[in-house]
Amino acid sequence: MSAKLSDAERDRYMRHLMLPQVGEKGQIRLKESSILVVGTGGLGSPVLLYLASAGIGRIGIIDDDIVDISNLQRQIIHSSISIGDSKVDSASNRLKELNPEIIIETYDYRLNVDNALEIISKFDLVVDGTDNFETRYIINDACEILNKTWVFGSIHRFDGQVSVFNHRGGPNYRDLFPQAPPPELAPNCAEAGVLGVLPGLVGSIQANEALKIILDIGEPLSGKLLTIDALSMQIRSLSYIKDPKRQKITELSEEAISCAVTGNQDGDGSANFEFRYEDILPTEFKSRTSAGWKPFFLDVRTEIEERIVSLPNTSLRISIEQIPSNIELIPRDRDIVVYCKSGKRSISVVQFLEKSGLKGDNLYNLVGGIHLWSDTVDSSVIKYGSA
Template sequence: MSGGLSRDELVRYGRHVSIPEVGLRGQERLRESSVLIVGAGGLGSPAALYLAAAGVGRLGLVDHDLVELSNLQRQVLHDTNAVGTSKLDSARARLEGLNPHVAIETFETRLDSGNALEILGGWDFVVDGSDNFPTRYLVNDACVMLGTPFAYGAILRFEGQASVFAAPGGPCYRCLFRDPPPPDLVPNCAEAGVLGVLPGIVGSIQANEAIKWLAGIGDTLAGRLLLIDALRMEFRSLDIAPDPECAVCGPEPSVTELIDYERFCGGSPRDEAAGGGAHTEGAMHDLDIDVHELKRRVDAGESFQLIDVREDYEWAICNLEDVGARLVPLATLPQAAESFDASEPLIIHCRSGPRGDRAVEYLRAVGFDNAVNLAGGILAWAEEIDPAMPQY
């Protein structure tokens, strides 16, 4: 897009144009620019809304999930009427209604090593709204290889982070986080929770960084990590320098093509991961059983102990009490395990698998050699055995 702003655009963006640092040329630069947002969830929602409202000419969204009721506490792109529909369809309708001057492109797929360079290529700026480590490392590496800066954001409970990575001369995500944390160390938002307004704060900061970069104004967060504590309402900024030994952006990179990021981060495609944490199938572990085997055992009247290691509020949404499940939140497992019968099979389940894996690992370490995890958790049961069961 080029040329002067139309009368409608002059009115719509008047509060921008009247800022000396932006002016007509800055607004025209926004209209001539493009931003790709990875994830139409908690972070992607405010980022997309504010970038569309600001008049970024071309806006892309990558997601593969459906809108769930549990999303609406923080994912403000979507509303109650959109529950059960594609997040991208919901997002497109909202953004086109907000600003018809913005061209919306959607990519309804899971971002992976096979498609990331193609999808992320050709954009002026990327906003990473993902919620898992494999996707963060993937976005970082792809952006470094493409030479495209991106706004990073992360949230958990009351705490958030934001920065700009892969800018010329600046650090990348790997300069700060050379290696991913152990997969069991950091809980995801489904397990630990997140204050609904926090992604609004962090996602808006990501949009702010994109706007400044595209308009060529101000100082971005490149070279700095912004730390946000919403409970105390404190902001801190830490300086970050490029790592001369960085495996991706260093002078002698050892990672020159995209890798298997699930393996790199020690997880599996079954983890509660990109795009809001929906259940996805992955290869079963040796210590897993699937939901069809559990159903067979129930129907056959076999004797076993079914332990649900989710939290009280999750149990209230949906549970397997009618097939004998007992609620034992993961944090209370060591004490509750004293009441388990070591002579009967133990079947552990959580929402989608990861907490069940941890519970089985602990139980086997303390002598329950017959403990197994229900692959895919209660989400798999809802999808494959009982479609009427509520999902979250």
């Protein structure tokens, strides 16, 4: 690839050339760079469109899916005439129309432990446009082995997250998420739904981070998790650090990926996680609070359930699937008691919170939830639905 811009490229990228932080030198840097985008869905769509528009010289696209009519509400790189086509072909055709000066490489299959190292090694940077934890752990581990930076993004209903991992020795995905949350805490778009514009917001930020990294300008979101609430338009930045006890990934292992996703760890000195949280009966909770104990009382049910009934002195309600993106709202300097309708969701949340770094000695699961509270503490509390 030529280390200069043609007259047509100067015209195309004129607004970049006017920026002191980019200029012709920066635009050539973009032209000589390569980025792999994993997934061509809601996040991958804006990422690909903006990277192609910006003049990234070589873009890789990997996805094994086909375009479905239900995708078009948010996956803006595809169109009605692409329904039934492979997503990589649909995306490639759109990008070639948008910018014929760049090179598009397509991989019409899923990224896995067998092909990740070979594919990722061909690119300078990786952008995550996936919707599952297994692929994210594969991206993360491969990037650590290859010393590649990757840009993370996730969406759920009205909430989004963005971060940059493995950048110049910075923290990686396993430092922030040592293990995936249980499926009920993190349903995908097909299960939970998503506001159509949210992937556009999150994906645009991911593309911005990718361009900053390639151009070496600004401050990337390394060691920071950006959270976006599209309903309130609150945007927060949470800091995190490398886990000094975590061993560096040196081998891409199906077993290691499976352990991270399922939470079952063994071998190589990585023992099963030993939880320290406690179960607490409603009667004991009532007795201790009457004696002056003032824990943070967290309700993890839905808003509809909250309208039916809530327990007295509830501190906050965060529905179970919103816990990962709102974990900063949960204090780390107090005892925390988590409750739900019957105790099933609350135990998943308590375990997730402890795995996420909250002290197990401060975490309590209210056994039996509202139903057992009604049976043993206050019968006026309404029992609803099945256990």
